[in-house]
Amino acid sequence: MDLPVNQFKRRLAAGEEQLGFWTSLASPMVSEILGHSGIDWILIDCEHTPNELQDVFHHLRALKGCPASAIVRPSWNDMVEIKRLLDAGAQSLIVPYVNSAEQARAAVAATRYPPAGVRGVAGASRASNYGRIAGYLGAASDEIAVVVQIETRTAVEALDEIMAVAGIDGIFVGPSDLSASCGHIGNPDHPEVQAMIEAVPERARQAGVAAGILARSLDDARRCRALGYSFISVGSDQGLLMDGAAERIAALKA
Template sequence: MSNTSNKMMDTWAAGGEALGTWLSMASSHSAEIAGRAGFDYVCVDMQHGVADYQVAVTMMQAIELGGGTPIVRVPWNEPGIIGRVLDAGARGVIIPMVNSVGEATAAVAACKYPPLGARSFGPILAAARAAAGESYFDVANATSACIPMIETRQAVDSLDDILAVEGVDAIYVGPADLSISYGYGPGYSDEHDEYKATLEHIAQRCAAHGVVAGIHSTAALSADRRGKGFRMQTVAGDAMALGRGMALDLRTARESGVSAVGSDADSAIY
């Protein structure tokens, strides 16, 4: 994949919806599987997931090998780690707890090269993946997404100012922390009218500013979030999918009295 090609951002540019998956486990094997699954992006979570930097690098390589678009949620709004994951090939960075215009400006500065930002040049792996004759520097700002997280009431109150910062390509709602901020505890809080109205407000303000509205979601919630105007949704994740899949196989095996030899040949362990 050339650095001029970012499936997630290309989808946004065409007015479409990007659906992605989330990697909390530190495994290049599962990362490659996710990369082959057809998602518009695959996010390596370095904030609450267990991957450190070196493992995240190998996971991004595996996602690329599988044909996917790797992005990373960094641990915090800090230019060192943001620059490092971009240099290693991340096509976008999700940045936690951006609550003000100053913090959004700092996020853009870390993600983008001058004159838009202040990112230091040294794309050790990212540039190596560019097509022959292609300049990574020339395309990096347009093909590396800066995605601040909106996770607090304070961020919602400052939303228009955050969205007005040049270089913010999308925002990403962290529903658990946003719910906590509104006094409902961790979760999606869809039973509360105030929370639902807040999500609608976020999506509406994003549309008004021409910024993509993103959210941590589920497959079951995707229709609701789509209806509210969110055009970036994480609808799956490695740890939960593994747990659900294993539990389903165990339940099926215990409840079934009929042998189905050969019916799952593609999933056999060789």
């Protein structure tokens, strides 16, 4: 039995555009529905949602037969949580709040077995199809994508050093936290914040690292695409539900 190929990682390296949805509702059924929508990736969020490890496990199972790639965001850059997510079968991670090269190295190390890292060894986890994938321990890192979030002024200032860390496949800008860290909470459109956002793709291109971002609207997604961001979150399950419900009711009450 072969190790599953990480198409998200492959496409990051190739510089291909990948559009994604954020899943916040802790519903594997919703993830499965969205996974067949034509989107390229689905982010299972553990930072700002009720998703726990068992929920992630069921999300990953639901997405296994979908064309969309599954990505997981742990609640923190924590080696134990990352180990458990990887053992559950996650192959792509977006690690939040990485502000330095040291923190980026820690994120990568958490995904690598010794001597390259500190990932604990489980002999029969879901990641290895319960021990059925021959050579899993030696090859696992080849199919693991590590993306780190850039969401503070400090991270933007350290961006070149962060992107130089071996094993970093991409960086992902979080406009809301970035604006808050710059003293403009709730206002990611502030010129200072936008100047940072606009500069990131070229810096990433020069470093040979894929740049992603969370877009706040369709117009914002188009703008981010034009700036050079290659993987873009274009909505969430929660947002789609709210917008769809409001639009339907408004149309009938008009």
